[in-house]
Amino acid sequence: MQNVNDTSTELSLADVNAMSKIFGSLFYFPLTHENNQAIITLLKGCDDLEHNGFADFVHAVESDTNDALNDDFFLLFEGGETMVAPPWGSVYLDKEQVVFGDSTVRLRQFLRANNIELDTGMREPEDQFGLMLFAVSQLIEQSQEPLIVERLLTDHLLPWCLRYLELVEKHAATNTYQHLAALVKDWCLSIQDAWQLKPLSLKVYR
Template sequence: MSQSDVIDLQSLQTMAKVFGSLLYFPLTDSNNQTLIKALSEDEALENSDIQAWCKTALTELPEALNQDFFLLFEGGEVMLAPPWGSVYTDKEEVIFGDSTVAYRQFLREYGIELDTGMREPEDQIGLMLFAVSQLIEQQQDVETVKTLLTEHLLTWCYRYFELVQQHAQTQSYKQLAGLVSLWCEVVQDVLDITPNAVKLYR
């Protein structure tokens, strides 16, 4: 792995962990609140889109953010933007579909454990970003990271972000989806990735 790869991967690891947290835990979670405040005060991010988003996230009402989190990530009667990959890639639009099983095997192969204490699909968007971060933390070869992105995450995540932008009730979640989608595009470009062509059912 070259030094330039290391530098790029260090940045990728950090942002994957940040976005993973923001897309797995509620924005009102105390750790996320601490993270958002730290990002908003980071001089290196001055005048960036991320800092503009932080201002939005810190000013919207906690009740509105919690309601949006429930609708987007936990689900009422209808989930308008399900955060699990197999809902998009499985013809029956189910969780724990074939793509989840394939992704689980990939994680096992590289010793990645995402024990959340709940029986939940590993292909939840935030958990997948945590896995990207963990692979880099383990100093896996960049090709391993590219495989996760090419075969498992980038195949469906752009459609997911579109749906979040369409259906989120708060600006915080609408803008966050746009930010992470743009970041994924940059990562795809920097790592020269062409995601596998997968038929999507959502």
């Protein structure tokens, strides 16, 4: 399994595709969901667990209870009256800090232009962080065109996701989500460094 802290220039589309699927699932479904339970089981069986960056996350999952993980998922991804770390890009990139904002529309246009469909069966913003990682994976599998994948990252994801992940790490009530946020932040930075990406300089409002 890829070392998520790898900044090698050899970081391949296949590596990013695989990790986008894993992290997309971990940030879209509760950790108790069957998809994520399968991922966690796979991670536990990795021979290089102590070296690929996942050790702290896996150890935390084993320590936190399912109830605690589900409560944290609700706090972080669904929320009540106040969301401490909203997972939608437009909350960060639009001055009004609303869902379905202008940046969501721009992302939707980009996805449609590249024949990417994120059909979840619900009316929800396409710029949910986990969904955007699924979009990265789909784009890699459908186009195999690095420049298009890079544009999704530089124009639509990287301008806000590091701030989002900082907030998840800060406000998570469980060690599991704290470690997961730190892990994915390092992974995003490793892609940015390895591929020498220059994210759009957009104002972040949170």
